[in-house]
Amino acid sequence: MKFNPYLFFEKSNRLRAVLFSFIVLCVGLFIIDFFVKRYTYFEIEGLYNFYSIYGFVMFSIIIFGSRFLRFLLGRPENFYDNKAVDSEDYPTTREK
Amino acid sequence: MLATMPLPFYFLIGGLVSIFLPKGVIKSSFVCLVPVIALLALLNGNWDGGFIVQFLDLELNFMRVDKLSMVFGIIFCIAAFLGNVFAFHLRESTQPFIALIYAGAAIGAVFAGDLITLFVYWELTAISSVFLIWARKTEGAYYSGMRYLIIQVLSGVVLLFGVALFFFETGSISFVKMELSSLATALIFIAFGIKCAFPFLHNWLQDSYPSATITGTVILSAFTTKLAVYALARGFPGTELLIYIGAAMTVFPIFFAEVENDLRKVLAYSLNNQLGFMVVGVGVGTELALNGTAAHAFSHILYKALLFMSVGAVLFRTGTSRASELGGLYRTMPLTATFCLIGAASISAFPLFSGFVSKSLIMSGAGKEHYEIIWLILVFASAGVLSHSGIKVPYFTFFHHDSGKRPQEAPMHMLLAMGLTAILCIYIGIFPKNLYAIMPFQVKYEPYTFEHILTQLQLLCFAILAFYILSKLKQLPSETRSINLDFDWTYRVFLPFVIRKLLLLLASTEQKGLKFFNNSLHLFLGKVYQLSGPEGVMTRILTSGTMVLFIAIILLIVLGIILF
Incomplete structure (x- = not known):
């Protein structure tokens, strides 16, 4: 591949610049909500920065919830043995 | 004749012809x-009278x-075309043939005006598509x-029972x-x-899609489930039960998708979650919501195929x-990587x-009908979609730590x-009017309002921020070679275990019973033998010598009495 735009971000200060601008964007989105009168279906939706907070909190719940799920239901890859493809390698010889 | 031929026949005939073409x-x-020819025929044909067969x-x-x-x-034709382009490298007969038959069956079911035709194509989708899994x-x-196959055919059998009762x-x-409201419609609903x-x-x-071939999964992801969404939208729009079923479907796969290791399984869970949105739309049943279901099915088939393709391409190259x-x-x-990100x-x-x-x-459909909890669940599920399909799939494949590959x-x-x-x-995203x-129904909805863009960006950006912070704190679930038990454990492990135990119990009871019967029989026969056997009291045969002795003794006794 001759041109690869992703390599541009390999230098850590460039990646840091992207991250910084992302955080600026988040702050901007947070502040701007104060000035916008939103049309809402429900009362809760109209709360200040409902979407930002809900997004942040729910994402965290998903992460911790899924870790708990793995704690309960996680099993080794060969749990179903030869009755499933979980632990087998994709047969690469054929399709090439 | 050709112009008025039912659409699935293009695929079925095409499939049969494809067998005889050189690989x-x-x-x-x-x-x-x-699929291109079929799409043109669909768009240009005059279908007013349908295609009636007695x-x-x-x-x-x-x-x-x-x-x-x-x-x-339309979207099934497009999906068949894109899937087949993706599978262009195949040098075999089965998968190209099956891809056409399967797509044709799904399209046939979509255009079926009656339940019998629906059933026939319903089963054909099951029987054909399984070969995309076995082709591995x-x-x-x-x-x-x-x-x-068992589950898909079961769905068809339940449908057949329902249709028969309905008739x-x-x-x-x-x-x-x-x-x-009746057993008949309930059976059709379950099917x-x-x-x-x-x-x-x-x-x-989640069991079958990651088990199929690289190209097979792309084809599979488009048809079966969206056919079912269509069937629900046709048969049960506005059924309130569907709202709750759909909402549950949007939530539980999120957690599984987050911890699954096989990315094709992650996408299968994600597919399940997306179906939930469509089912909610069918359940709400207003024009707005049904438009949403149809539109979401359309765009979903495309982006889901795209994600399966990009992970498939990685699987193709890295194994x-x-x-x-x-x-x-x-x-x-x-x-x-770019296509995956799109x-x-x-x-x-x-x-x-x-x-x-x-x-x-x-x-909006759910919001307008005042389903507040459902609406909150859907917003939650939107954050969930971002977590597994939006971030996890591209991030762990193309970025994250260097795998050395x-x-x-x-x-x-x-x-x-x-x-x-x-x-x-992207085209659909920028020009939604064309979709x-x-x-x-007529769409009177404008997605690109300032507040809609703002709220959506708030939701997504802050979810990404949470991801960033949690990854810095090393709180994300680690990527390990593992699986997670799901409900299929019941029929893959638990039920077989119970059945095996029951059979063993039955066998041991049978053995014990037999043993008891045998023993009793022995005992009984022994007694009979004792009484009536050659040495038995009842059947003892006295010899003539003994008789003479007896008579001699009796005579002696009589003589003794007379003499004394």
Whole structure:
């Protein structure tokens, strides 16, 4: 591949610049909500920065919830043995 | 004649012809061409009268074309085309043939105007598609395909029972809106529910899609489940139960998707979650919500295919789709990475991508009908979609830590298929009016308002921020080679265990019973032998010598009495 735009971000200060601008964007989105009168279906939706907070909190719940799920239901890859493809390698010889 | 031929016949005939074509470019080109011809025939044909066939006393309609079936017909043709372009490299007979038959069956079911035709195509989708799993030709795929086939055929059998009862009750076989009020319609509902991966009926999806071939999964992802969504939208719009079923479907797969290691399984869970949105739309049942279901099915098929293609391309080049073994592939597969990101942005519903303009129809539909809890769940699920499909799939494949793998970029035909799909995702996102124009009802919805863009960006950006912070705190679930038990454990482990135990118990009881019977018999026969055997008291035969002795003794006694 001759041109690869992703390599541009390999230098850590460039990646840091992207991250910084992302955080600026988040702050901007947070502040701007104060000035916008939103049309809402429900009362809760109209709360200040409902979407930002809900997004942040729910994402965290998903992460911790899924870790708990793995704690309960996680099993080794060969749990179903030869009755499933979980632990087998994709047969690469054929399709090439 | 050709112009008025029912649409599925293009695929079925095309499939049969494809068997006789030489393997290679000719066959691959041909199977790509068939969906294009079918799409042109669909768009240019005059289908006003349908395609009526008299069968015994029944009137079957092979081509009921209205706005709802049209949407699904169009997207199925497009999906078949894109899937076949992606599979251009195949040099075998089975998969190209099956891809056409399967797509044809799904399209036939969509255009079926009556329940008998629906049943026939319903079963054909099951019987044909399983070969896309078996084409992997491994032991695991064989078992997985078997489970898939059993469940899919079961769905058809339940449907057949329902249809028979329905005919018995109403005297009609036409496939129209039904009320969920009798056993007949309940059976039909369950049959649709199995194919639609309702909670507890869903495991066939996560079991089979990761077991299929690279190209097979892309084909599989488009048809079966969306056919079921269509069938629900046709048969049970406005059934309130569907709202709650759909909401459950959007939530539980999120957690599984987050911790699954096989990225194709992650996408299968994600597919389940997306189906939930569509089912909610059907349940709400207003024009807005049904438009949302149709629009979301349309854009979903594209971005889901795109995601399966990009992970498939990685699997094709690296031989694995396990998150724990991938990472850092952006170095050598930048185009695939870009297409994957476009698919991820579309499914996460970023503005200017297709998910944004279709999912919001369903959300607004639920909002307008004042389903507050459901609406909150759907917003939660939107954050969940971002977590597994939006971030996890591209991040752990192409970025994250360097896996050391330096595979080649995907082959040209795969890039072409992904590129075309990506263009469609973006096109729909930027020009939603063109998608809205083919919806079943008139769309009076404007997705690009300032507040909609703002709220969506707030939701997504702060979810990403949470991801960033949690990854810095090392709180994300680690990528390890593991699986997670789901409801299928009950029929893959628990039920067989119970049945085996019961059989053993039965066998041991039988043995014990036999032993007791044997012993009693022995005892009884022994007694009989004792009494009536050769030495038995009852059957003792006295010899004549003994008799003489007896008589001699008696005579002696008599003599003694007389003499004394």
